Amino acid sequence: MPPSAARAGVPCRTKAFRTVTEPSLPAFPHTVLKAVGNTPVLFIDAPFAAAPRGFWAKLEGFNPGGIKDRAALHMVGRARERGELIPGAPVVESTSGTLGLGLALAGVLHGHPVHLVTDPGMEPIMERMPAAHGAVLHVVDEPHPEGGWQEARWRRVAELLDRYPGSWCPDRYHNPDNVAAYRALAAELTDQLGDIDVLVCAVGTGGHSAGIARGLSERTPGLRLVGVDTVGSTIFGQPARPRLMRGLGSSIHPRNVDYGAFAEVHWVAPAEAVWSARRLAERQFATGGWSVGAVALVAGWIARTQPEGTRIAAVFPDGPHRYFDTVFNDDYCRAHQLLGATPPAEPDEVASPFDCEVTRWTRCTAVSDPLPATVVRATGAAR
Structure with missing residues (x-):
């Protein structure tokens, strides 16, 4: 294959705004490229936390196709x-x-x-x-x-x-280059929110979590990066299984995942992500699919458990439109037993990703590359 500080308190949840800076992309005047970047942020408390606690969601669904x-x-x-x-x-x-x-x-x-x-x-x-x-x-x-x-x-x-x-x-x-692409997003978050204490990202290719965290850490060296994966994904050391959720998780080990940057990882199950995405739709209108539901569930828990005033940014990779036949389709969700289960208030905890196979929302603070240094990650395709 080819190449491979001081804060002024948490604002009200109804406030959403855009920056006025231009994205660092090539200049193509009068084309759809102008619609890429400068996405808004929205402060979210309910249904995950009670104001003034909450987190800031970066709404990447405002790009033409998503993050x-x-x-x-x-x-x-x-x-x-x-x-x-x-x-x-x-x-x-x-x-x-x-x-x-x-x-x-x-x-x-x-x-x-x-x-x-x-x-x-x-x-x-x-x-x-x-x-x-x-x-x-x-x-x-x-x-x-x-x-x-x-x-x-x-x-x-x-x-x-x-x-x-x-x-x-x-x-x-x-x-x-997949990682480098997200430095502009990090700059947007800095312009919009100032110093950020915790960044919550879904992990699939590893690109946006690594790129945004590196950009933000230049301003805030103490940034905590929280990864959100799906059950059945092998990225952080769990066994690879058939996965229902799309957009996060992997059955291979991407080289772009910056394992050393993560303070912790959470695995989320499909029914938990569905519950979260649907509650977002009911209470905030801004919502999305598998990744957004999973990220919001984890970011909400962090908002409830961290000291008041902690500034949390969560990246919502896309909007709800591609999920009308899955996450927001009752027939689909019933067929896959995704309805009727409210996630617990707290995740399970494991000391190591290798302790057991997780099947529901689970947290681990011991994050490391699951492959020995001598193993070369490969896509499996011939070069």
């Missing part, structure tokens, strides 16, 4: 600058959804055909919208016996790279 618009545009732009991606060459990538929209955007702006490899678990709207924007979708038929759907997708990516001479893959799990 990964930033990464897609940056990775494509840097590859073009270095000559790795030549004009008109195809872009080929594996995706479970949001990155595909970002790459479709980059393809339209820069004139590249885009080929997206996905699997049958992708929501219908996420199949149709990239195609509407000109991308070609390739759906794998069955999971790989060891690496699951992600491994199967990467193998198809390798086939397509061989099929299309000159094609280029962002390799988002291992591409450092």
